[in-house]
Amino acid sequence: MQQRRRLNPAAPAAKHPLLAALLAAILTAAMIAAAMFSNGRILQVQTAAPADVEVYSDTASFAGGAEVTVDDAAIRTQGGEEEHVRRVVKEFTRDREFSIFALTWRGDRDIAAYVRSQRPDGTWNEWHAMDPLDPPAGSDLFGTEPIYVEPTTRVQVSTGNVDMLEGGRQISDAPTTARDLDAVFIDGGVGTVAGDITPVVDSYSRYMPKVITRTQWGAGASRTPTYTEPVTAVTVHHTAGSNNYTEAQAPGIVRGIWHYHAVTQGWGDIGYNALVDKYGNIYEGRAGGLDRAVQGAHVGGFNTNTWGVSLLGDYMQTTPSTQAISALGEIIGWKAAVAGFDPMGYSYHTADFDFRGSKYAAGQGATFPNINAHRDFHYNQCPGDYLYARMGAIRGAAQVKYTQVRSSRVFANPLMPNPRVSTTETTTDGTKTVTNTITSPDGTTTTVTNQQGTTQKVNTTLLSDLASGDTVAIATVVGTIAGVALIYAFQQGMFDDAIKNVGGTELLAGLTVKDITPYITPALKVVGSSEVAGVWQQLEPALGKAAGTVSGPNGTAMTFYANGIGVRDAQGQIFSLVGEIANAWLQQGLDLGPLGLPIAAQTSINADDIRMEFEGGTIVFTPSTKTVNIITNR
Template sequence: MLHKRRLGTPQARPVTSAILAAALVASAAAGVEATKILQTQGSSIDPVTPTMSTESLASGDSVVVDDPAIAAQGEGDGPRTVKQFTKDQEFSQFALTWTGQKDIAAYFRGQRADGSWTEWFNAEPLDYSSDAPGAKNGTDLIYIEPTKTVQVSLSGVDLTSANNSASVQTPADGQGSQTPSADAAAPAAPAAPAAESTTATTAPAATGGTAPLPTNFGDIKPVAETDSTATSANDIEAVFMDGGESELPANGINLAADSDGMPRVISRAGWGADESMRCSNPEYDDHTAAIVIHHTAGSNNYTEAEAPGIVRGIYAYHAQTLGWCDIGYQSLADKYGNLYEGRYGGLNKSVHGAHAGGFNSNTWAISMLGNYDTVQPTAAMIKSVGELAGWRAKVGGFDPTGTDTHYSEGSSYTFYPSGTKVTLPNIFAHRDVGTTACPGQYAYAQMDTIRQYAKSKYNSILSGTSTSGGGLTTTTPKATATAAAPTTTQAQSTGGTTNTGNTGATSNTATNATTATELLDTLINSSSNGNTSNAASLGTAGSLAALALGLAASQGALGDVSTVGNVQVVDGLKLSQITPILSDVATVLGDPQMSTTINSVASTLGNVLGSPRSGVTTYASTNGETVKYALFDNGIVVDSPSTGAQALWGAIGDAWASQGFDLGPLGLPTTQEYSTGSLTRVDFQNGYITYDPATGKVDIQTK
């Protein structure tokens, strides 16, 4: 339910499918909604009631934070005022609530035990309002990792009137953290004792007893300003939640006749739902026609034992704090591939949910724990989400890869006015109907993969080859256009390949296929043995690969070597693993070659690159050329005298990364994407990469 507010950056509205489906589901595939509620006793644990406390936002300390992660948002320079809370009891989830309609943009971050801070998490208002007595509105409940201290950055809220003093924080390293949308933030120093390097002072009192706090805290503008008068901090409550840890039961939901093929799902009893929190019986729609994919936002840094606690916290927040009477999602998934029963009433029943404003009727939600606008969802998560969607599509009687017509119910959280006729995939993303980034750019790129997993599960149930409880290993579907690793065609390695003809290569920085693979293998072995010296020595190569491979090796993120076409690649290595060196993004637009390339791509294909996330970095290549590059949310622009400025993104961009970036056998790109028959192709100095949109297959060929 995360609403995309990358402030200061114009956002392109997602384009939904306009193609009407002509195919009818065969009579054998047409299911009828189950008449019996699926039994959910299964393996269980004792109910767990999360710890929760609330207090007025005004009661928090006003702290002036000189952090680029906040200062970069909106207009103006200088520090920002934030609210800081320190509790005696540890908590792991945090939210803000209020009554009535308020347009608030909020970011949260938690302080870790070592004094460092998490990144800033975007916390947007939930797109559902209850008419129950005492119901509230609020932000997403954000998992900020176990902590006792949280900071809150807000716009449109008067943070200063309730306090007469404030401490000032500057990052210990002078750098600050990255922007709230970044994958990982360099930790800013905590509000620390004076002995630490952080500057922490108390601002002198101003006339009238009010501290001269910065007045530009409101420069983090909300997307839509409805009132020029700031909301008082006294009108907002801070919510501190902790769902605890627990082991998951070995078995999922007990089987019923209509649950054939259902993957292993942890029942409400299995994750410890306290059923006394529910305040009403479930409401049922007449059928289920589509599945909506979400993410919960917040930190991805949770353990398997912490995941049930996150579910419990969301349940308590939705049911009790907001007054929804139950959790909004019908089901949830964690990054380990575990699935959880959500809203009460039966997974095989059309329980009316609270998850996609304007499109809650006749839809069924799966929400992934974590923020997949900043990192890739795991393969285990995508597979389990797809298989659950395939089972639920079979129960509902609709084709997972088909489309259907929906009519908007209207909401301030959807761009479709009430009554609008919309054709949507039968498995669609929240952002397809809502003013939101949910389920995040990386999960959104996996939607076709989810549909193919669902189709495979759906077909296996129809054919009678599927088993329940996750016992069946289904045939892996065709990969599709995603931001994840490209489809690999496994081939028998010959132990070496011929030189690809790269010119200007030296013995220190291998550029043919054999030595590039040897380099990757060395890094993999070094990282697994805890030795990062080989990775560090790549710095002398002065290349994109030096940065990306060095970082990946130090984090143990390098995967196995496989083969695509006639080139060996490292599974999972991506453009996103390149670390920004310069943060001055203004230099990108000031570079004429790069600016021309960016404008050319945008005018033809839209904002496929996303926003800049680095300045222009320059290095000397192995043949003496000066190479420049700039990083973007979804890709990269590389410029050299011999190749010109070229942009890479998506599956082809990640395929180039996985073969070793500029140290690999392909060298640098020499063209943009172009169509050749049914394929999309990019040429490189020593070969080419093609991508088939119909099948998702990526092929790499060297000269």
């Protein structure tokens, strides 16, 4: 049966203390990530006793290396002269043992390189590809990734597109010669996970996996971090180089990578947000808080709103260990729960700047899995074929951890002391079911089950029920895309005495998008530049500047603008709600109201009427009379 209701404006009244107190508590539940995973606690663990281990580093001109002819050079031609098959490599010998090797150069150059190291018995290891490093924007210092070559005193380097200047030749018209490169030798020492470096025994944030902190593995001083809230995706990497490291050597590899990124390259810190070794140990990466959106330097122009995790070793021809896959899933799933993105979902990202080897120029982008790989963005082999083949397993492990963390939510309500709200998600035949359960101190449990993030049965008195502290209403709101925005507005007192029952359904009479946007902005996640450029910016000409976004179940999202609302449904479709239609949808409770989510764009049905279809009905606006009709069918 259809119901028609005509809206009459009424101004919101003053703030009501009791209502504000109750809904402030509900806001705590809706924004639980901020309450449960506080920034300070992540940093406090660094008061643990540090690992006092020296990092050895030395640099030499690449031209100074000995010229050695070998029969099995990784790159068989030099200087681009295909007609002359040269097998000359550069060989470097140091008095002090080192375990990490890299090449650096100034200016953007097209260089290919491989390195191998000599074992104690005089034989040589296999050649390891030296992938180009992804420098941050504006950097003039380039180089290869730091390659773990095992402890050694001698390496050989095979290069392409580099004139080796054999025999002391000084004159060359090649774009790059051996004089343009520097060889870097690093050793991070040894620190045992079972001894002086140990994972945090008690997680310093609820359900966080055990992590070896920066202080514990011996990170040096770092620059002030840059934050690009929110994190919407995690990129998986491998560090390349030898997989032949012990558990005691792994922290030294992390220290060596930190020194190369922070000191040699001048980045001020390690590029990754976290690292994992083949034994399943997790290492805190870039400083600033694992719970925060610390911008790393790991994926070229796509560092904004992404988080980088790298597995120590080369996985082009080696299968990652079960412990490593589990650890990757644990830290990524925990991060997804803290940041509020779906481990099995997708998000749009754009390149912030041009980068050699990138699949996308500045301003270009695409939709990527929320748990993605380095090679998804750039033309390279990272994180190796065998690790890339396990991305599905990593996403599955992350989903398990995500569900564990999200279902552990606890918040304090002044009217219902310490109730517990838990959220579980299941997917059957492509349909995701979200179940919110609230348990009062007396043991009373109330459950609300939603499919695809919308309620199965519309609560036409939801607003009054929230005001009275009804447990069903609270459980319904938790985890929805409207929850944060509506509840924050309640907290500000915007809805006091504005709840009107019109035609059997409650409405927030007179409330407009322009009214609410300035107030709810502090409760919204600031829309990151890549997100705006790729998805939401297309709506700005019509709706005004974006104020912030809220993410909901199954990939749904809602962005508030100065003059309207943008909505993304579970299938990724974007709808814009402008003017009076946006206000009417807001007044009936956004996606929590009887209309649910939009399903079609605004259209003109005749010379004077504008219509928009929703899951549960229709909004019709008549500009000539300035009237709005809401027609519900459920």
